[in-house]
Amino acid sequence: MTGPGDARDGRDQTLRDPADAARRIDSLIASGDLRTASDMVEEMPPWLIVDVLERSGAKDRAVLFRLLSKGTALVVFEALDPPLQSELIRALHTDRVNQIFTDLDPDDRAGLIDELPARVATRLMRELDHDEQALTAAVLDYPVGSVGRRMSPEFISTHPDVTAGETLDRVRQRIDEAETIYGIPVTDDQRRLVGIVGLRAIMRAEPGTPVRDLMNDAITARARESAETAARRSAEERLIVMPVVDDEGRLVGILTFDDALRVLEDAETEDTARAGGAEPLRAPYLATPVRSLVRSRVVWLLVLALGAALTVQVLEVFEGTIEQVVALSLFVPLIIGTGGNTGNQAATTVTRALALGDVRPRDGLRVLAQEVRTGFTLGLVLGGVGALAAGLIYGTDLGLVIGLTLLILCTVAATVGGLMPLLAQAVRADPAVFSNPFITTFVDATGLIVYFLIARAVLGL
Amino acid sequence: MTGPGDARDGRDQTLRDPADAARRIDSLIASGDLRTASDMVEEMPPWLIVDVLERSGAKDRAVLFRLLSKGTALVVFEALDPPLQSELIRALHTDRVNQIFTDLDPDDRAGLIDELPARVATRLMRELDHDEQALTAAVLDYPVGSVGRRMSPEFISTHPDVTAGETLDRVRQRIDEAETIYGIPVTDDQRRLVGIVGLRAIMRAEPGTPVRDLMNDAITARARESAETAARRSAEERLIVMPVVDDEGRLVGILTFDDALRVLEDAETEDTARAGGAEPLRAPYLATPVRSLVRSRVVWLLVLALGAALTVQVLEVFEGTIEQVVALSLFVPLIIGTGGNTGNQAATTVTRALALGDVRPRDGLRVLAQEVRTGFTLGLVLGGVGALAAGLIYGTDLGLVIGLTLLILCTVAATVGGLMPLLAQAVRADPAVFSNPFITTFVDATGLIVYFLIARAVLGL
Secondary structure, eight states: OOOTTHHHHOSSGGGTOHHHHHHHHHHHHHTTOHHHHHHHHHHSOHHHHHHHHHTSOHHHHHHHHHTSOHHHHHHHHHHSOHHHHHHHHHHSOHHHHHHHHHHSOHHHHHHHHHHSOHHHHHHHHHHSOHHHHHHHHHHHTSOTTBGGGTSBSOOOOBOTTSBHHHHHHHHHHTTTTSSOSSEEEEEOTTSBEEEEEEHHHHHHSOTTOBGGGTOBOOOOEETTSBHHHHHHHHHHTTOSEEEEEOTTSBEEEEEEHHHHHHHHHHHHHHHHHHHTTSOOOSSOGGGSOHHHHHHHHHHHHHHHHHHHHHHHHHHHHTHHHHHHOTHHHHTHHHHHHHHHHHHHHHHHHHHHHHHHTSSOGGGHHHHHHHHHHHHHHHHHHHHHHHHHHHHHHHOHHHHHHHHHHHHHHHHHHHHHHHHHHHHHHHTTOOHHHHHHHHHHHHHHHHHHHHHHHHHHHHHTO | OOOTTHHHHOSSGGGTOHHHHHHHHHHHHHTTOHHHHHHHHHHSOHHHHHHHHHTSOHHHHHHHHHTSOHHHHHHHHHHSOHHHHHHHHHHSOHHHHHHHHHHSOHHHHHHHHHHSOHHHHHHHHHHSOHHHHHHHHHHHTSOTTBHHHHSBSOOOOBOTTSBHHHHHHHHHHTTTTSSOSSEEEEEOTTSBEEEEEEHHHHHHSOTTOBGGGTOBOOOOEETTSBHHHHHHHHHHTTOSEEEEEOTTSBEEEEEEHHHHHHHHHHHHHHHHHHHTTSOOOSSOGGGSOHHHHHHHHHHHHHHHHHHHHHHHHHHHHTHHHHHHOTHHHHTHHHHHHHHHHHHHHHHHHHHHHHHTTSSOGGGHHHHHHHHHHHHHHHHHHHHHHHHHHHHHHHOHHHHHHHHHHHHHHHHHHHHHHHHHHHHHHHTTOOHHHHHHHHHHHHHHHHHHHHHHHHHHHHHTO
């Protein structure tokens, strides 16, 4: 037994840093010294092996995985992303594959099956025994992206009339099978969910107390509901276990807090990628080839560039104005940048408030009221500063143009930025993804139009 | 007992929608009908009361809170953000305040004390009994933002030589005090942490088995470590309980998964706000007055505008070139926009990879290699499309200028964007916050310089 925190402490640096470990193992594999590589892997904790696999090329990954002992291989395999799992499955020998597939939990198995070619998936499913097949089929029955697909069908449940003592016995009997024992769903004679009881409440109660007197209302998910929505609710309510029910309210599975965290992690990866204007990567960054990186980004870049082409058109309309006062063109990046920033601030704030439940879709008017006033105030400050600075250097007229433009643009940008996430939600798009590109395109074009119209009026062009 | 999912089902819509409920209660309070308001609140689940409080003005909030029964008041109070808690504390009567303060958990108490004026905090602390004072003081001993400040000092621990049966007895005896019973830290005679054992393992084992044979290495946090780092590790490793140790490795508290989720939620609110170029709000959006919204945004806007002023200077240098070929100014927003998008894509991808541990700070060279090639490829595609489109409309020369500029700019932007998060990490700034504004400023200015230099060369100006 080693000291506290040791697993992450990095005392043996050479075996703790994934970059080092990956480099050493790669060179051992390259030189064909598989025995030393195997010894080295044997010493490594599973999380480090996962890290090393995630930063190796496809070929080394398969070689390295084959070096793992049976138990380690399963733990490591479960921690990999499905695309890497699928890649390994296709690179390994049949009996090894069958073994791993049989040992996986039903929900992990379902996730992997989505990635595999149908032929391989069917063959693997046939290898399972009847019970495991049924459990996996139950999960596969639900659509991809639903919580039914991510739940565990292996749970312990109890009944309102059963006592705390009997429930505790049931827990002890089935302690090895169930995904968790810390939260126990309560179902009636028709398997309909009627509540949930914590193991703590069971243990604290007199053994003769019926579960009816101990259970609470359950916060549940419907199996066809989006996995992300359900997982978010589970995390918000800090649930250890969230029961999953079918359309008739019958208990069909549980979403444990660790599965919920995994769902949220995947969703966050997707959201941040899209909010940054790229498609999410399907494998860890260093394991992703350049062509996949390009593919994940190029479509969005082209779409955004198409939006930006609008600004070229707008500017073309005002080309005559620019020819008359070239100095006007100097402020174009500043104006559209400030408009974009103001819009993004508002969008980010409201998106986050939506995510936290602080704002609901029906609060449009209150958001409008907040943002019009906030944008106008920001416009007064920025417009004032801008008018002063530009006025001092380029003369009063240009100062006035800059000031007025910023005042109007900040008001418009904050308002549009604040309402865009609500609009996104209304059309069932993800506010975090949808808002910023649209705001930028809209505010860029609007900002230029406002700017040049004001310039024409003030400068009398 | 009601049906499954009822708490969120919204069958009784009038009492389920926070906006509706808030409106009705506000008008009841305004008309002085506190009795009906009180009856209505009595019917509402705590999460709805929290929502309603978070969207009321300060005065209504205090009135409404006074209507709550003692038990509900505590649950609701615990769920509020510390700034709103502090506001309520100052609006309520002394004895009510003392009661709530005494009933809070030590870690929640510490969070509230940070918000209160020192005078009020000292008075409240004096009201506590000796044990509670000591527990709270232990938490307050650690710096704000550290995990020590967010941990719970109320835990059950066991010893390697103690048996499973004895541990289970200990759990039963202290089941009401401890924050959780599902993960039990194991300490030696000097209170040093030596491992952790799950309640499940304890329950599964023969009663005579010593804990030594059941426990695992613990993934721990040091009390002075940042709460966010520790909470992220806890969530990544899907821990129900993370033991917190002092510098000598002695167990001082535990971070439960729900506390970890709360820390991460706060951190995410802060990060998304800053990434969107605003300071995080201290209270829910609808409870935030306009002046606070302005204050949270105006400084960042001014700083970013100062950065954008750089583009004015760059353009001024090339004012002569623009005068000669005004058409060049048409493409300025498109060029800097595309550069910014390319940089942000790379920054977002690498930031996320860093957060997931897929990339480490020492991977700079591998990131460089990935991004130079990705950026160059993206530049070929976008530059090709741009050259073609601009060439067809504005002539071959301008097409060539646009194409070459996009090729170079995409390469530079992806490279800088990919390396910026690593740089941020190296100087201990938050990559998600630091990267995007810096990239935008840098890429805007660089893009313009590249653009006009190429234009001069190609067009022979």
